[in-house]
Amino acid sequence: MADKSGVGKGDVEAPEPAPCPFDVNPVDLLTMNEGKDMAALKGLGGAQGLAKKLATSLHEGLDPSTVDAHAEAYGHNKFKETPPKSFFSLVWENLQDPVIIILCVAAAVSTALGAAIPEQRKHGEWIEGVAIWVAIILVVSVGAGNDYQKDKQFRKLNAQKDKIMVKVVRGHQTLLVENVELVVGDVYLLDTGDKVVADGVCFDCQGLVIDEASLTGESDPIKKNTDEDPWVRSGTQVTEGSGKLLVVAVGENSEWGKTMALVGEAGDDETPLQVKLTWVASTVGKIGFGVAICCFAALLIKWCVVNGGFPVSKINQNGPIQFFLYSVTIIVVAVPEGLPLAVTISLAYSMKKMMKDNNFVRVLAACETMGGATAICSDKTGTLTENRMTVVEGWFAGQQFDHLPDPSELPREVCDELKLNCALNSKAFVIEAGPKVDFVGNRTECALLMMIKTWGCTYTAVREEYEASVYKMFGFSSSKKMASCSVKFADKFRHYNKGAAEWVLKRCTSMYNGSQIVQMGDAEREKLVEVVTGMAKRGLRCICLTYTDYPLVDDSRPADFFEDSDNLDRNLVALAIVGIKDPVRKEVPEAVRVCQRAGITVRMVTGDNIHTAQHIARECGILTEDAVAMEGPDFRKMAAQELLPLLPKLRVLARSSPEDKLTLVSMLKQHGDVVAVTGDGTNDAPALKESDVGLAMGIAGTEVAKEAADIVILDDNFSSIVKSVLWGRSVFTNIRKFLMFQLTVNFVALVIAFFGAVIGGQEPLNVLQLLWVNLIMDTMGALALATEDPNPELLLMKPYGRNENLITRIMWKHILVQGFYQIFWMFLILYGMPVFLNGAKYNGRYDIEGREDWWKRECMSELSGYINSTQTCNQMLECGFPYYDTAVGRVSIQSPACMLYPLWQNSSSTIKTVPEDPRTAMCDYDRPNPGATGNPGCVWHSQYQDADTKMKRDYETHMHDEYIHVLSCLFNAFIFCQIFNEINARRINDEYTIFVGLFTNPIFCSVIAITVVFQVIIINVPFINNKFFKVNRLNWQEWLATVAIGFGTIPLSLLTRWLSKVLPENCLRGTRVHASTGRTLSGKPGDRTASSGSRTVSGGARTVSGGPNARAGSKLSPRVAAANGTV
16 A cells, blocks of 8 residues: 555546566666666576566567457657647747848838828828738748648658658568557667667577667777676667667667757757858848848838928828838849748649658658769669579589479478578578568578479478577678578587678689589689579579588687687588579669650669679660670779779779778769669668668668668669659759749849839839738749649759759840830830720729829818918919929919019019029018018918828829829739730749649649739728729729730740740850750750768879789770679
């Protein structure tokens, strides 16, 4: 019974934890694991005793029916996720943008003044402020919505990074389960290259070496043993050997889980394209800032002149507040914040789609970089081939067969030894579920398991029978090209070896000739090498199976003799050489041709025999007549200065080591290539890191390789790599599409805003209209153009390389042509409609009444409440004040109709004409010294000044009303120009195919449809049009004309593209060329330069082995080379 003495009346007692159904308390187990308490482990009876208390078996594994109970008692193998940001928190983040803050302040001032001052409230000046608030909310909400969807998408994709399939023993069966399904009590199998995903106690250690740098910071890997240090931690990696763990802690209870709980989630770094676009956005923003300042200054000066100073009471009546809002809005439009957003949207969209194409993107920047790849270094097995390995022929016990022999065709003892070699000297296993067979582990080993299965041997039964007898296991080594294991029998140790035939034969001293073991001399070895060469030329992988014996006791051998396989792999007896067929994937030859057409050089880097590699390379279309094939050993012997001239022709590197692959990648980067490289083994990690884009194999790849890679090819298929190139080019091209579209809008909007405000005094687009343009341009445009699916035509162009200009000459051509077209129509509408479409024919709809005409018509009405309004109107209209000028005003002043004229004619002054200065003309006609500085004013002049200010202000309002039809047409034409130009922007390389795929792109069509619907609402719906957006409803003729002007951008674009192709080469033509034909398409190719991060390839004055005749014709094909991570 728990002690409750400390529980007060107001306290709520925590419920007691449910009793553990197993014999080990979770707290005690965690304490032992955390302290690596060997004494406690031994007190429980070691791993065997602990397993018994956890209700599991080291041999048979966990009972599948108790998995849930173990998870309930000891926890799940999951970590707490950082909660996603809510929509409202993203809204708040968007509101932190400095420009939005300025806009909010200006909108608040406008709303407050419009509502507080009675005169402004009467004219509804507060409505514009409210409308701006609505626009701000809309812009921020759409931005937050985009961010929310992007974050949700990235979370879903990033969750894939943590998914790892692990091998466990449950119910006496070896199974593959997801890492999150691992529970305490599981028997967990580890192999070289695995990432450890749970804490455990190692009870079967076969040279297990763990890299614990991620946890402890120790750079040296730790060798584990079952007696002194059996503790293995999650988050670490297996660098060598293999082993079996009894899982003792998972999820947040593991050491890695505790560490992760203390570490915050790191944010994504900006990709190179985002960095470049941020610079573009900054530059365009600065230009927009300059235009905004000029517009503000011009409008403010004009307002001060009209109002005769700076009347504070009128600052919110189309005054400085509105000018400030207008200027800030110009900055909002000019700053293309949609550029980085477009990259993010495009990358998020592409990552999602690439998953369907079996490309899992781990590093965002890889999407962009892959599009610029100029060289792909591919593995052979599983990537170019199907990885469905089958033994089809071979040499068995002195006899060569052109088929897999039946056991009856072989000596019984040979058959038995081969079964033991294939079953015990292997970590692979086969999962059979009905007719479906899944291979797990090395595919070569799986092929050997299937071979002995056809002989009637069950490998699992052999492993169980000899499990206690297996003394040492040595996994495949890429340096020695072989794997081996030592089995302890009653009278001897038998050491089984298998590996690359030409390497293993060097270690053989005997062979089985069908009836007995005989010595293997040079002649016999040469014959077997010829057998290997013959099979290799037919594209077969050749594996030699051998053994040798050692006495149980030998006082002369050192104590650690069995710790090094190099001691054991000597004096071998050759039993068989099998030829394993791995057919080329049907789609690979075409995929290779696509790469070659796209200007990408495909190279095969394999550990296979040179003859096998050449056969497969020719079948794939990689090795052509003028290409070079080399072996790893010869490649290593050559100095860098000798290799660099060979690189352009090098297509096959056979019998290569991981170091060879790393050197090749570094040299290609030094040569100026953008290199993508595939890898599956742990030793491939350096090459994957060194390359511009590392591609790990999702099926055959180790976790170490996947961690080092940028993209994981989920189906290990070369054609999926080609799809990643297409997607990479698509990301880059989509950003260019959006950039071309946005810069056109920016160019036109800034030009018409500047000239309209400075020259004409009219704002062609008001604040709300500019914010709507900004929404179309930034958010909607980014969504439409950044989510375009890849166009296969992209693979007909050369790669853009490292230093491709973001904006090509051909893009500038389209930006300027479309920009000037739109500017022409905008100015024609703004200044031409009132001139050309005036008169009765259009009922004066577009007439702009002159100031003089309006003053004559409205003076008495406007000044009806003024004293002496008749005299004031006469002075204004008949005397020519205040629009006095030499052509009109002087004649008006000196005419009898002007009431001042007779006063000056009859005055005692010597001056008999009306002076040009209003004060003098109205006040000094009866004074002896008219115009003198000290003369006081008069009632007429003060009334005139008040009337003049009122009439000017009212005329400004009248002018806006006069222009509203024209500005409505201008606004509608401008928006439809952007809508149709968005379609033009779908192709940036002078293609005519701007409509291809348009109606199969739901996002693009939806964006266009939404934009059109909202534009119709803005123009046609009362209150929204006249109060918010300050536009009038258009008639059908105006709709037809403005939409036609917008549609005109399409034929203009097609005409521009046609002229670019038929005119001689000039500044309007691009320089990007078709990758295979050399025909000019577009763009400016980046110069190939060496990567700044390239490794220096070392090498002295080394020479090609094989003497002066090593190179026949144009090919280098010396001997054989090494390692693709499999036997």
